[in-house]
Amino acid sequence: MKSAFFLNLLTLGLLVAFAATGCKKPQKGVTPIPAAKGGTVASAQPRGPATPPSVPPGGALPGGGGTAGTETPRETPLKTGPEGIEQAPPETFDGMVMDPATFKDQVVYFEFDSSVVRTSQYPQANAVADHLKQNSAQKLLIDGHCDERGTEEYNRSLGERRALALREYLARQGVLPERVKTRSWGEDRPADPGHDEEAWARNRRGEFILLLPQ
Amino acid sequence: MKSLNPSILLLILGLLASDARAASEEELALERWVRGRVKPIPISLSGYSGEVATVLRFDLEVAGCAIVSEDQAQFLLKGTNNGQVEGRLSDAISKATRLAKAYSGGTPRSQAHALADDVIQELTGKPGIARTKIACRVARGPNFEIYVSDYDGHGAVAVTQDNTVAAAPAWVPGRRALFYTTYKFGNADIVSHDLGSGARQVVARHTGSNMSPAVSPDGRRVAMILSKGGSPDLYVGNLDGTGLQQLTRTPEDESSPCWSPDGRWIAFATKMNGRRVLAKIPTEGGQVQRIATSGVANPTEPDWSPDGRLIAFTAQMGNFEICVVPASGGEAQLLVGGQDPSWAPNSRTLIFTKRGRAGQRTLSLLDVPTRQNKDVAHNLGGCSQPSWAR
Numbered sequence: 001m002k003s004a005f006f007l008n009l010l011t012l013g014l015l016v017a018f019a020a021t022g023c024k025k026p027q028k029g030v031t032p033i034p035a036a037k038g039g040t041v042a043s044a045q046p047r048g049p050a051t052p053p054s055v056p057p058g059g060a061l062p063g064g065g066g067t068a069g070t071e072t073p074r075e076t077p078l079k080t081g082p083e084g085i086e087q088a089p090p091e092t093f094d095g096m097v098m099d100p101a102t103f104k105d106q107v108v109y110f111e112f113d114s115s116v117v118r119t120s121q122y123p124q125a126n127a128v129a130d131h132l133k134q135n136s137a138q139k140l141l142i143d144g145h146c147d148e149r150g151t152e153e154y155n156r157s158l159g160e161r162r163a164l165a166l167r168e169y170l171a172r173q174g175v176l177p178e179r180v181k182t183r184s185w186g187e188d189r190p191a192d193p194g195h196d197e198e199a200w201a202r203n204r205r206g207e208f209i210l211l212l213p214q
Numbered sequence: 215m216k217s218l219n220p221s222i223l224l225l226i227l228g229l230l231a232s233d234a235r236a237a238s239e240e241e242l243a244l245e246r247w248v249r250g251r252v253k254p255i256p257i258s259l260s261g262y263s264g265e266v267a268t269v270l271r272f273d274l275e276v277a278g279c280a281i282v283s284e285d286q287a288q289f290l291l292k293g294t295n296n297g298q299v300e301g302r303l304s305d306a307i308s309k310a311t312r313l314a315k316a317y318s319g320g321t322p323r324s325q326a327h328a329l330a331d332d333v334i335q336e337l338t339g340k341p342g343i344a345r346t347k348i349a350c351r352v353a354r355g356p357n358f359e360i361y362v363s364d365y366d367g368h369g370a371v372a373v374t375q376d377n378t379v380a381a382a383p384a385w386v387p388g389r390r391a392l393f394y395t396t397y398k399f400g401n402a403d404i405v406s407h408d409l410g411s412g413a414r415q416v417v418a419r420h421t422g423s424n425m426s427p428a429v430s431p432d433g434r435r436v437a438m439i440l441s442k443g444g445s446p447d448l449y450v451g452n453l454d455g456t457g458l459q460q461l462t463r464t465p466e467d468e469s470s471p472c473w474s475p476d477g478r479w480i481a482f483a484t485k486m487n488g489r490r491v492l493a494k495i496p497t498e499g500g501q502v503q504r505i506a507t508s509g510v511a512n513p514t515e516p517d518w519s520p521d522g523r524l525i526a527f528t529a530q531m532g533n534f535e536i537c538v539v540p541a542s543g544g545e546a547q548l549l550v551g552g553q554d555p556s557w558a559p560n561s562r563t564l565i566f567t568k569r570g571r572a573g574q575r576t577l578s579l580l581d582v583p584t585r586q587n588k589d590v591a592h593n594l595g596g597c598s599q600p601s602w603a604r
Binding site (some may be wrong): 090092093115130148149151152153154155157158159160161164170181182183184186188189193195 | 356358374379381382387395396397400401402421422423425426439444445446465467468469470483514515528530534550567571572573598
């Protein structure tokens with residue numbers, strides 16, 4: 001009987017203590033960032049190492065292999081073409097040569113905040129599908145773009161969704177999805193730098209870049 | 215088994231009930247802090263000149279003070295900056311000295327920041343943010359580079375010089391290292407970058423786009439939006455990109471992941487039933503839950519406050535609006551026009567991007583309780599996607 005009473009008292013005591021502390025979550029301290037020295041005379045505590053005056057530029061990134069494209073290094077000597085004009089080496093993507101010219105008129109446009117491929121845009125997409133079905137060694141890169149009216153990372157994701165929607169459309173026309181790569185530029189590469197409806201409509205687009213074997 | 219003495223039971227129930235009341239009082243206080251407007255602390259400055267005066271003014275105003283004349287002030291900050299910055303903070307009525315300090319070493323600017331921080335610590339009981347850092351991206355012609363600067367925009371240094379598009383810088387908590395997206399290889403890939411050594415490592419270079427990195431509060435994992443599965447989905451992996459776990463599998467485009475400070479949840483933007491919403495998912499995987507943001511439409515780009523209580527985000531309703539909502543969801547509060555907010559370590563100040571009519575981008579600072587808003591002191595031009603180091 002006595003032990004039951006003390007057990008109740010203990011429970012009560014714990015509950016009182018529990019209620020009193022109010023279940024506070026532990027507060028994380030401010031992350032210390034090395035700051036320029038500015039200690040107080042009073043405290044005489046050093047504030048930490050000084051921030052270096054400059055950040056070393058980003059080191060070289062391993063560029064070999066992987067699924068992404070490679071930008072041709074600028075040190076490569078320029079070739080001289082038959083006209084005697086120096087030609088920049090063509091850019092590659094996924095080990096294939098990029099040809100943005102073939103489909104430059106086949107741009108597909110989208111409605112605001114949408115990745116739906118509209119019937120009005122089918123002719124462009126169909127032209128791309130037809131070419132790819134006749135040239136089985138070639139592949140395709142689809143660039144998705146947005147206008148500036150979305151937020152930047154939302155637009156990066158939406159641009160990718162647009163490129164993927166076109167890839168899905170091409171798959172329905174008989175182009176194997178394995179032949180089609182997607183890339184999003186968000187709002188970072190507008191076709192029209194303007195800030196009105198006309199410019200925005202021209203920026204909400206998917207562009208097709210033909211990929212040719214090397 | 216003997217049952218509990220009924221009077222003890224009543225006491226326990228009473229205590230439990232009062233504990234529940236305490237929780238809703240905290241919610242009420244949060245509501246007042248967010249919905250009402252806290253008055254700025256009126257403070258007067260005298261004896262300072264030049265850059266030090268400018269810095270003190272800026273830091274104190276961003277921190278929620280109003281610089282007023284002595285007769286209107288509640289606190290007086292008097293001092294000098296001849297040779298070194300000195301300051302004495304006193305109560306205007308009682309004349310009691312709250313602090314008296316002198317600073318040595320560093321630059322006049324950094325000494326002024328240190329004094330501002332000490333004043334704020336004294337007046338609010340919380341650490342100031344005048345000596346914190348931010349990362350952002352800056353437009354350079356057709357390209358974008360990552361920069362790091364003081365929170366007010368001064369002392370900016372270029373982190374990248376790749377002559378390509380870089381985006382979405384995210385700090386590794388507690389370390390001088392950043393994750394960001396770069397198109398250096400002709401695709402949207404995610405890299406990590408140690409700011410001390412300059413060493414970089416490719417983290418995600420999968421087929422499709424690799425976007426929007428966010429590092430966990432314990433600095434051990436990274437959340438990313440990857441489209442390698444056929445749709446932009448939320449993934450979590452180790453810091454080096456290994457051990458990938460796919461958390462969402464939707465035909466919609468997820469974007470902008472951010473971690474809860476206890477590391478248990480990831481909040482992100484997505485679509486449900488055709489409507490743009492904020493949602494969260496347990497970091498070990500599970501059910502996606504909507505975070506209600508009633509009163510506003512098209513929420514995106516969430517950022518979870520370091521104290522866990524609020525989520526700041528962008529609502530897109532004609533213009534972009536910076537909003538906050540309790541972390542558990544509920545009624546959203548509009549704060550100021552802008553986009554892409556990032557919390558300071560004090561869970562009180564936000565940095566965000568302001569966009570002009572002609573598309574110009576500037577970074578801007580907001581003190582949430584007082585709604586005081588100041589553009590960064592030094593404008594890098596074409597600056598966006600700020601991330602506050604925590």
